[in-house]
Amino acid sequence: MSCVGEVEIAEGQVVRMVGFSCERGRAYAESEVTAPKRVLTTTVKLNGGTLRLLPVVSRQPLPKDKIAACVRCLASVEVEAPVKEGDIISGDLLGLGVDIVASRDVESVSR
Structure with missing residues (x-):
């Protein structure tokens, strides 16, 4: 419908x-x-995990005209494993009041 x-x-x-x-x-x-908004889904670098990149998502939609700046900001973020789905990876991204969270669990690799 x-x-x-x-x-x-x-x-x-x-x-x-x-x-x-x-x-x-x-x-x-x-x-x-x-005021168009979009949910941001991307990846950030992950150290010591079973994956090299961690999928992340915005908890709420972000202003569409700020998406590129948000992606540039997240390009410098590195996270240490283990990570649980829902963990806050970047709180209040760019002062927009929106948290970026992990969208899946990733375990540490045994060394």
């Missing part, structure tokens, strides 16, 4: 919304045209 409608914008503001059959679709459309 879909909820389709039209959004009219003037000077960066929503001035009219028509055709939406649900409130959820209406709210999504307004957010998407005024």
Whole structure:
């Protein structure tokens, strides 16, 4: 099922919304045209683990125009194994109020 409608914008503001059959679709459309957000999924370096890279995800969506800066910031992050899913890898990334967390468990390698 879909909820389709039209959004009219003037000077960066929503001035009219028509055709939406649900409130959820209406709210999504307004957010998407005024302040789009995306969930960030990427990897960070992992030392001493069964993997070389640790998959991570943002706990909440981030402003779309900040995604590239977030990825650049995470490129310098290194984590030590073991890691548990949900562990905070970078708290309050770039002061945006969003934590980056591990998206899987990774055990340490025996040396």
